[in-house]
Amino acid sequence: MENRLALLGSTGSIGRQALDVARGLGLQVTVLAAHHNVAVLEDQIREWKPELAAVYDAGAAARLRKSIADTNTRVVQGLEGLCEAASYPGADAVLNAVVGMVGLHPTLAALRAGKLLALANKEALVAGGALVMREAASRGLPVLPVDSEHSAIFQCLQGAPGKDAVEKLILTASGGPFFGRARAELEHVTPEQALRHPNWQMGAKITVDSATMMNKGLELIEASWLFGIPPERIDILVHRESVVHSMVEYRDHSVIAQLGVPDMRLPIQYALTYPERLPSPVAPLRLTDYGSLTFFAPDEETFACLRACKHAMRRGGLAPAAANGANEAAVSLFLEGKLPFLAIGELVEAAAQRQPAGEGEPTVEQILEADRAARAFVREQALTREGCQ
Numbered sequence: 001m002e003n004r005l006a007l008l009g010s011t012g013s014i015g016r017q018a019l020d021v022a023r024g025l026g027l028q029v030t031v032l033a034a035h036h037n038v039a040v041l042e043d044q045i046r047e048w049k050p051e052l053a054a055v056y057d058a059g060a061a062a063r064l065r066k067s068i069a070d071t072n073t074r075v076v077q078g079l080e081g082l083c084e085a086a087s088y089p090g091a092d093a094v095l096n097a098v099v100g101m102v103g104l105h106p107t108l109a110a111l112r113a114g115k116l117l118a119l120a121n122k123e124a125l126v127a128g129g130a131l132v133m134r135e136a137a138s139r140g141l142p143v144l145p146v147d148s149e150h151s152a153i154f155q156c157l158q159g160a161p162g163k164d165a166v167e168k169l170i171l172t173a174s175g176g177p178f179f180g181r182a183r184a185e186l187e188h189v190t191p192e193q194a195l196r197h198p199n200w201q202m203g204a205k206i207t208v209d210s211a212t213m214m215n216k217g218l219e220l221i222e223a224s225w226l227f228g229i230p231p232e233r234i235d236i237l238v239h240r241e242s243v244v245h246s247m248v249e250y251r252d253h254s255v256i257a258q259l260g261v262p263d264m265r266l267p268i269q270y271a272l273t274y275p276e277r278l279p280s281p282v283a284p285l286r287l288t289d290y291g292s293l294t295f296f297a298p299d300e301e302t303f304a305c306l307r308a309c310k311h312a313m314r315r316g317g318l319a320p321a322a323a324n325g326a327n328e329a330a331v332s333l334f335l336e337g338k339l340p341f342l343a344i345g346e347l348v349e350a351a352a353q354r355q356p357a358g359e360g361e362p363t364v365e366q367i368l369e370a371d372r373a374a375r376a377f378v379r380e381q382a383l384t385r386e387g388c389q
């Protein structure tokens with residue numbers, strides 16, 4: 001276990017739970033980073049006394065500098081500040097829990113600085129998987145998954161003789177708040193309904209991603225990169241109780257699963273203590289509390305995002321970056337009431353298909369351009385739709 005932690009996205013859902021874990025483990029948090037929520041960040045700075053705090057938004061950074069002038073914490077800003085936070089010499093491990101594709105830059109910065117990387121920010125892997133995994137491999141560094149399904153698979157792979165022994169990965173999905181609904185029933189879904197997740201308390205973006213099942217599509221791509229398994233060998237299984245966090249099926253058809261109560265502090269702690277297992281604040285799993293566990297096939301007709309992500313990953317090249325960028329833009333517009341729920345999937349699919357199929361490793365510049373183009377496409381389409389109404 002590395003003792004000095006840089007926590008990016010500390011004010012968010014994962015960030016706050018990570019601080020809870022860090023408290024339990026007695027870690028030192030030497031770096032904190034957020035976007036603009038300096039009220040929460042100030043409280044965190046007063047408790048953890050980090051050497052560095054990065055605030056993406058320049059105005060918020062200026063406010064923070066004033067309000068914590070009595071402390072020894074240095075405040076940096078912008079993308080440059082976020083990358084400085086990721087590569088800061090006073091931290092050994094980096095937990096990247098920012099939301100969105102902006103997390104790609106600090107992910108690369110952390111690996112290039114030789115940090116142990118715990119990754120919650122799935123968008124970085126979706127958009128730049130080849131690049132991220134090559135940076136890690138060339139330095140002999142692991143990318144430790146924080147996402148609960150990927151942590152589960154990582155745990156199920158401990159002791160595996162090699163990738164050849166794996167037949168397939170089985171990612172479980174809660175199904176979100178709209179499980180079992182037909183497409184036509186989702187036409188008038190409001191942001192408030194989409195933000196009501198049955199099992200997990202998470203940030204707004206990932207909660208909407210769960211409702212559209214884009215989250216599972218992103219996770220399929222994430223798993224493919226993390227474990228080097230093609231998307232054809234990754235199955236999705238809807239499991240309403242979120243107790244079986246994912247599974248690995250081996251060549252001999254033995255299936256190994258990881259179970260636990262739905263509490264993100266478990267995968268966060270495993271990433272921070274790997275390969276050790278230490279006591280945690282997570283409640284023990286009592287299967288008799290559940291009685292039975294249920295499993296269903298996903299409905300790709302209703303949840304177009306899932307289908308779109310599968311296609312994007314098979315297409316390769318910049319298609320996943322485009323799918324992710326389109327989704328980020330579409331979710332923001334949906335939350336602002338400017339795009340209907342079902343349009344998210346349609347636009348993700350259309351944006352990914354606009355990218356030519358490709359093999360090989362795109363550069364950061366190409367990824368950023370594909371992301372930008374996909375967002376612009378979504379905004380244009382939203383305006384056209386509004387005009388038609």
Ligand code: NDP
Binds near residue numbers: 205
């Ligand atoms: P939240 O929206 O709750 O938090 C996001 C965090 O990122 C906040 O601290 C936010 O700061 C910060 N942030 C956003 N943009 C920037 C930026 N440009 N620069 C610096 N910091 C930034 O999200 P979650 O915690 O739910 O999710 C974080 C990531 O983890 C996502 O990629 C998500 O998919 C993944 N994840 C989350 C799970 C969960 O249970 N929540 C489960 C599995 C994965 P501010 O508060 O100032 O806006």
Ligand code: MG
Binds near residue numbers: 147148149219
């Ligand atoms: Mg997950």
